[in-house]
Amino acid sequence: MTVILLDPMRxxxxxxxxxxxxxxxxxxxxxxxxxxxxxxxxxGASWAERDDPGATLLSSDRTHRLVRVRIERGDExxxxxxLPGEALLESVALMDTLRRNGPWESTQTHVSLRxxxxxxxxxxxxxxxxxxxxxxxxxxGDLLLQVLFHARIAADDADRPFDIDDVARSFTDKVRxxxxxxxSGAHADLETQIxxxxxRKAAEKKRGSVLDGIATTAPALALAQKVLxxxxxxxxxxxxxxxxxxxxxxxxxxxxxEEVVRQRVRDLMADVQNAEKRADAAGMTxxxxxxWLSVLNEGQDPVGEGQGPVSE
Numbered sequence: 001m002t003v004i005l006l007d008p009m010r011x012x013x014x015x016x017x018x019x020x021x022x023x024x025x026x027x028x029x030x031x032x033x034x035x036x037x038x039x040x041x042x043x044g045a046s047w048a049e050r051d052d053p054g055a056t057l058l059s060s061d062r063t064h065r066l067v068r069v070r071i072e073r074g075d076e077x078x079x080x081x082x083l084p085g086e087a088l089l090e091s092v093a094l095m096d097t098l099r100r101n102g103p104w105e106s107t108q109t110h111v112s113l114r115x116x117x118x119x120x121x122x123x124x125x126x127x128x129x130x131x132x133x134x135x136x137x138x139x140x141g142d143l144l145l146q147v148l149f150h151a152r153i154a155a156d157d158a159d160r161p162f163d164i165d166d167v168a169r170s171f172t173d174k175v176r177x178x179x180x181x182x183x184s185g186a187h188a189d190l191e192t193q194i195x196x197x198x199x200r201k202a203a204e205k206k207r208g209s210v211l212d213g214i215a216t217t218a219p220a221l222a223l224a225q226k227v228l229x230x231x232x233x234x235x236x237x238x239x240x241x242x243x244x245x246x247x248x249x250x251x252x253x254x255x256x257x258e259e260v261v262r263q264r265v266r267d268l269m270a271d272v273q274n275a276e277k278r279a280d281a282a283g284m285t286x287x288x289x290x291x292w293l294s295v296l297n298e299g300q301d302p303v304g305e306g307q308g309p310v311s312e
Contacts, residue, residue, distance in 0.1 A: 001053055003070045005079035009089040011036045018078045025055035029064050081272075092164050095148040099156075110153055113160070117146045198233075209273050210234040216269075217274040220261040221248065227265055231272065235288040240296075241268060271296070 004018045011032070014022075027048035028037065036292060048057060051069050057223060059067050071077060098105040124139040151164040178200045181187045210233075214226055224245055232238045245264050250257050275295040281285050286292055 001056055001070075002076045003057045003059065003067055003077060005067070006058070007037070007080045007082075007086070008060040009086065009093070010080070011060055012039050013080050014040060015078050015080050021056045023056075025052075027052050027057050027066075027104060029057070029059040031061045031064065032058060053301065074253060084209075091144065091148060095145075095152050099152045102239040105149070108149070108153065110150060113146065113149060113153075117150075120146055183195050183287075185309060199260070209276050210236070210270050211272060214269075216262075216266065219247060220258045220265065224261055224265045227269060236272070236286075237289045237296075240293075 002018075002021055004015070004021065008011055008031070011286065020068065022040070022042055026042065026045040028042075029044045029048050037043075042058075045058065046055075048055075048059075048066050051066055053073075055067060057070055059077075061067060062071075078246075100106065120139065120142045124136075124143055127135040127139040147167065148164060151162070151167045155161050155163040155237065176183060178197045179193065180194050182193055187193070210230055214223070214230065216223060217227065228238055228241065228246070242264065245261065245268060247263055248257060275298075276286065277290065278298060279291070279295045282295075284291060286295070
């Protein structure tokens, strides 16, 4: 006979091929909740206490003793087609249980988890560098835990709650909105995709500054690179930026190069934003080197009263 295996995370999803079998002799294992039988319209089933070769067996547990007997005997197994990402449902349910019942998980906040998020990101980078596939899978799981955890904490917010589904929709909406050409099959060109992404991103953000959205808490060198990349894309004369930002020298026993570089980059960001304000007041749109230089030079300090935003 046949074994019908329901998905324990989606017990109400019944494979089409299994529908006719529900009208015949049907035995049900104890892992199937009575409400599931009711939802499926099953009223004539009996609870399976022994192997009955003449009855179809309905279960959601592939490891169940009677299911294993049927499989070993060679009975047909009908199960719902598994979709990529189905295992995430179990992860979400597990995180929900821990948040409600775990003495540690129930007390955590977005702030208290900051250190763990950073640690997991660095450990994932190490796994990528090591080339260890098993370690890479494990570290990706640890990073996923952080996403699930933060989303579950957000769901508890009394004023502006959101959950993991909202996070997933945010990802889907953003990527769909920025890659319409690729998704529709209109093109498969890398340069076109990048341009399309950046144009739509700019339209979404409606930024007042070319530096808006840059995370200044990033490691100093990553921050410096991001700022310079953003400025270069905006036509800024990057070659005029202070060489102490573009070339870092580490001295044993010297100041913390992390903090020194970070402060220099923040100073550069402030100078750029001040230049943008002057350009806005003058009705200028900064698109090229000459435009930037005109407003940057306008804001430079007189000689002897400090260094301007750029150095030659």
